[in-house]
Amino acid sequence: MTSLFERYLTLWVALCILGGILLGKLAPGVAQSLDRIAIYVNGAPVVSIPIAVCLFFMMYPITVKIDFASVMPAASYGKPVLLTLFVNWVVKPFTMYAIAFLFLGVLFRTLIGESAVDLVRMPLGLDLPVGATHGAGVVVLQEGVKMLAVPLWLSYLAGCILLGVAPCTAMVLVWGYLARGNDGLTLVMVAINSLTMLLLYGILGGFLLGVGRLPVPWQALLLSIGTYVALPLVAGYFSRRWIVRSKGERWFRQRFLHLLTPITIVALLITLLLLFSFKGEVIVANPLTIVWIAIPLCLQTGLIFALGYGLARWLRLPYRDAAPAAIIGASNHFEVAIATAVMLFGLSSGAALATVVGVLIEVPVMLLLVEICRRTTHWFPPPPVPNPQP
Numbered sequence: 299m300t301s302l303f304e305r306y307l308t309l310w311v312a313l314c315i316l317g318g319i320l321l322g323k324l325a326p327g328v329a330q331s332l333d334r335i336a337i338y339v340n341g342a343p344v345v346s347i348p349i350a351v352c353l354f355f356m357m358y359p360i361t362v363k364i365d366f367a368s369v370m371p372a373a374s375y376g377k378p379v380l381l382t383l384f385v386n387w388v389v390k391p392f393t394m395y396a397i398a399f400l401f402l403g404v405l406f407r408t409l410i411g412e413s414a415v416d417l418v419r420m421p422l423g424l425d426l427p428v429g430a431t432h433g434a435g436v437v438v439l440q441e442g443v444k445m446l447a448v449p450l451w452l453s454y455l456a457g458c459i460l461l462g463v464a465p466c467t468a469m470v471l472v473w474g475y476l477a478r479g480n481d482g483l484t485l486v487m488v489a490i491n492s493l494t495m496l497l498l499y500g501i502l503g504g505f506l507l508g509v510g511r512l513p514v515p516w517q518a519l520l521l522s523i524g525t526y527v528a529l530p531l532v533a534g535y536f537s538r539r540w541i542v543r544s545k546g547e548r549w550f551r552q553r554f555l556h557l558l559t560p561i562t563i564v565a566l567l568i569t570l571l572l573l574f575s576f577k578g579e580v581i582v583a584n585p586l587t588i589v590w591i592a593i594p595l596c597l598q599t600g601l602i603f604a605l606g607y608g609l610a611r612w613l614r615l616p617y618r619d620a621a622p623a624a625i626i627g628a629s630n631h632f633e634v635a636i637a638t639a640v641m642l643f644g645l646s647s648g649a650a651l652a653t654v655v656g657v658l659i660e661v662p663v664m665l666l667l668v669e670i671c672r673r674t675t676h677w678f679p680p681p682p683v684p685n686p687q688p
Contacts (some may be wrong), residue, residue, distance in 0.1 A: 308375050311658050314567050319582065328575065348572075353451035353637040354530060355565040359558040361534030364489050371597070378610070378619040381534040382487050385466040385606045387494065391502045393456075394462025394598050400460075401594040402451045410590060416453035417445040420641040429510020433508075439569070450648050454591055456507060457652025460638050461595065465501045466629030473629060473664050479670040481620035487626050492531055495634070503638070525641070533616070562633070569636065570654055572645060593657040596663055603628035603667050612680070617678040627665055632656045 321328060335347045402410065417440055420426075428444065430437045466473075474484035542550050587624035606627045610620035632653060639650040 306627040314570040356633045361530040378623040398458035406590045414450035416648040450481035453648030457649035460635040464631035474622040480618040483621045564674035
């Protein structure tokens with residue numbers, strides 16, 4: 299079920315961190331040159347074409363696996379579907395904001411640096427003079443391009459927010475399988491989450507960024523959703539239908555998906571390599587940066603899992619439904635979070651770095667939660683036994 303790439307994702311991410319730092323030291327112009335190959339609006343780079351290509355190939359192999367016909371029987375699952383939607387969209391975004399603000403904005407603020415700033419992209423269409431303020435940022439000129447200088451801890455907070463409003467739709471298939479959960483329910487929730495993100499990701503993300511006095515680039519946010527959620531969903535949906543019609547379901551699952559398996563991870567790792575080539579000096583100067591970001595992300599993951607699992611037990615769901623319902627809320631769709639952070643704030647931003655830390659902790663933390671599930675199956679009532687046919 300899990301490929302070599304998926305099993306050792308944390309190792310590959312760690313190697314990319316080291317490789318990116320070395321690349322930034324030995325060839326500092328590589329990532330910057332690639333990032334300048336972009337679509338410009340009013341003289342400012344809005345979409346980095348090489349990164350957009352990488353991010354599309356992160357998303358497409360995920361979306362093509364989704365059978366949207368599985369949404370139809372969602373009503374038959376009832377309680378677990380409603381529980382997952384409640385935790386993902388009513389609770390999780392706001393607890394993520396609260397926990398990240400507490401740690402990054404209060405407890406770790408002096409450790410990150412009271413005066414440390416991060417340069418992020420100006421919101422699309424905004425043209426303010428140098429020295430003007432916008433939210434918590436100040437407009438500065440960096441290599442001839444207007445940027446916003448915002449407190450570094452706020453930039454990290456932005457990345458955490460983008461993770462908090464992105465429930466998992468990819469790796470959760472692996473976690474649900476390892477936990478021996480209900481695969482049918484997991485597939486239903488993957489499809490529902492993908493569709494729900496089209497509506498709520500931008501609304502909740504923009505609202506929470508605004509609460510934190512961060513720049514809310516609504517046009518870029520909508521462009522990001524269209525580019526990194528809607529486009530891969532549409533491409534995945536239609537290409538899946540065409541391939542199944544042409545080659546059959548068996549060929550699609552056994553041959554086509556097998557070829558796609560490493561593409562998402564490879565595209566992700568290339569993006570991370572470029573990102574860390576930008577942030578290498580920041581990490582070397584303050585190697586505990588990743589730890590400060592990882593702590594609130596780990597606490598948030600544990601809290602959401604405990605809430606979902608506890609509510610599932612209170613609702614007396616069978617274990618096969620309780621496990622995926624809790625795991626889906628705890629895991630994050632880091633591909634979309636990274637893509638959005640890069641588009642909104644830039645590849646070199648602290649926000650993008652924070653989303654990458656989400657990747658770094660994803661595998662070990664989720665494997666721990668899967669093990670907790672497997673050791674607590676006795677907490678839940680057995681599934682109902684169907685009545686024998688007369």
